Amino acid sequence: MDKNFQEEFTQIIKFKPPLYKQRHQFVKDLVEKYKPKKVADLGCADCSLLRMLKFCSCIEVLAGLDICANVMKEKMHTLSPLPVDYLQPSERSLTVTLHHGSVAHKDPCMLGFDLVTCIELIEHLEESELKKFPAVVFGFMAPSIVVISTPNSEFNPLLPRVMLYRHPDHKFEWNQAQFQTWALETARCYDYSVEFTGVGHPPTGMEKVGFCTQIGVFVRKYPQTGESVQSEKPTEAVYKTVFKAVYPSLKDEKYLQNAVISEVIFTAQIIKHRLMSKLEEYGDDPERKSQFQPSMDCFSDYLEKLVVEKNMEPFVSGNEVYIPLATIFSFPKVNRLCGTFEKLCKLIAGKVTLSSDGSAVMFSIEHENEEN
Ligand code: SAH
Numbered sequence: 001m002d003k004n005f006q007e008e009f010t011q012i013i014k015f016k017p018p019l020y021k022q023r024h025q026f027v028k029d030l031v032e033k034y035k036p037k038k039v040a041d042l043g044c045a046d047c048s049l050l051r052m053l054k055f056c057s058c059i060e061v062l063a064g065l066d067i068c069a070n071v072m073k074e075k076m077h078t079l080s081p082l083p084v085d086y087l088q089p090s091e092r093s094l095t096v097t098l099h100h101g102s103v104a105h106k107d108p109c110m111l112g113f114d115l116v117t118c119i120e121l122i123e124h125l126e127e128s129e130l131k132k133f134p135a136v137v138f139g140f141m142a143p144s145i146v147v148i149s150t151p152n153s154e155f156n157p158l159l160p161r162v163m164l165y166r167h168p169d170h171k172f173e174w175n176q177a178q179f180q181t182w183a184l185e186t187a188r189c190y191d192y193s194v195e196f197t198g199v200g201h202p203p204t205g206m207e208k209v210g211f212c213t214q215i216g217v218f219v220r221k222y223p224q225t226g227e228s229v230q231s232e233k234p235t236e237a238v239y240k241t242v243f244k245a246v247y248p249s250l251k252d253e254k255y256l257q258n259a260v261i262s263e264v265i266f267t268a269q270i271i272k273h274r275l276m277s278k279l280e281e282y283g284d285d286p287e288r289k290s291q292f293q294p295s296m297d298c299f300s301d302y303l304e305k306l307v308v309e310k311n312m313e314p315f316v317s318g319n320e321v322y323i324p325l326a327t328i329f330s331f332p333k334v335n336r337l338c339g340t341f342e343k344l345c346k347l348i349a350g351k352v353t354l355s356s357d358g359s360a361v362m363f364s365i366e367h368e369n370e371e372n
Pocket of ligand 1: 020023042043044045046048049065066067068071101102103104118119120121124125129
């Protein structure tokens with residue numbers, strides 16, 4: 001028996017995982033394959049696909065569109081950033097926007113997308129809307145990839161309780177030939193290629209019936225830049241934005257600065273701690289102290305190498321301990337966050353106590369003892 005469903009009795013088919021999850025997983029796999037930065041979900045309903053896609057790290061812009069504002073509003077708060085997103089801002093930027101409007105109308109906010117998904121949407125469109133749909137999606141939005149899924153009516157006799165259509169709001173349900181004819185004609189008109197697949201396998205021996213959900217993946221044949229699309233196609237805004245969330249990101253200087261300051265202080269504290277334990281171990285013996293080469297176990301080999309090779313040694317003077325910024329910058333996380341030494345200096349200026357020449361992070365030892 002096919003792993004995608006359980007056949008109970010002779011005619012009742014139950015998909016496992018449920019078909020909507022298989023459709024969403026199909027889109028997620030496509031995102032992982034093509035790595036689009038900007039994805040729009042048309043007919044996004046309760047935003048469940050968007051909620052799944054916001055975890056795909058390649059995506060920087062996510063937009064949803066639906067003609068029913070209420071269905072979007074029900075769960076749109078689940079697209080907002082969580083406290084953890086502020087505590088640990090991501091390296092990528094992410095903006096999620098929901099628009100209220102129809103796929104039969106063009107709006108400039110829908111330009112510049114790499115992937116447009118229309119999952120179980122077209123069968124909800126009135127004839128007049130379906131006629132306008134290709135010009136809006138393929139002609140106007142013109143993304144690199146469009147995914148369209150729709151019920152395959154040939155599968156309906158195998159589904160329990162389906163009389164005419166699978167849902168009372170469906171305006172039609174196509175068989176495989178009808179969908180493929182429409183899709184091939186649309187692809188031809190707008191210079192796309194299309195491949196057909198689906199989710200929800202038919203039972204063994206009934207392969208001719210096809211997938212329960214039929215899917216067309218359209219790929220634009222010729223490259224087209226977002227800017228050229230925008231400049232060629234001036235249109236007035238007709239959609240209403242009902243939700244917008246800008247996720248905290250290290251691309252935003254204010255979050256980057258916080259992250260760098262925390263990482264610099266954290267790194268400097270560990271180096272200082274190791275240095276102090278070593279000094280304590282040596283006691284007051286000035287000869288041993290002067291031979292000091294910190295050998296520190298966890299950061300350790302790495303730090304020791306820096307100290308020995310590059311003479312970037314932390315040192316104590318009076319009641320202060322000094323950790324050279326160059327040493328801190330050499331640590332991979334600080335280095336990756338800042339990119340350049342100059343950027344590190346700029347981001348921590350005035351936020352971290354430095355030596356008078358600005359070359360080292362300075363901590364007071366007395367202060368530390370008082371705290372303990
Ligand atoms: N894509 C969702 C749900 C599809 S149900 C999923 O994968 O689960 C179809 C959705 O299309 C409904 O939310 C409906 O309100 C919306 N819809 C119907 N006509 C539309 C139109 N002309 N423009 C935009 N959305 C439309």
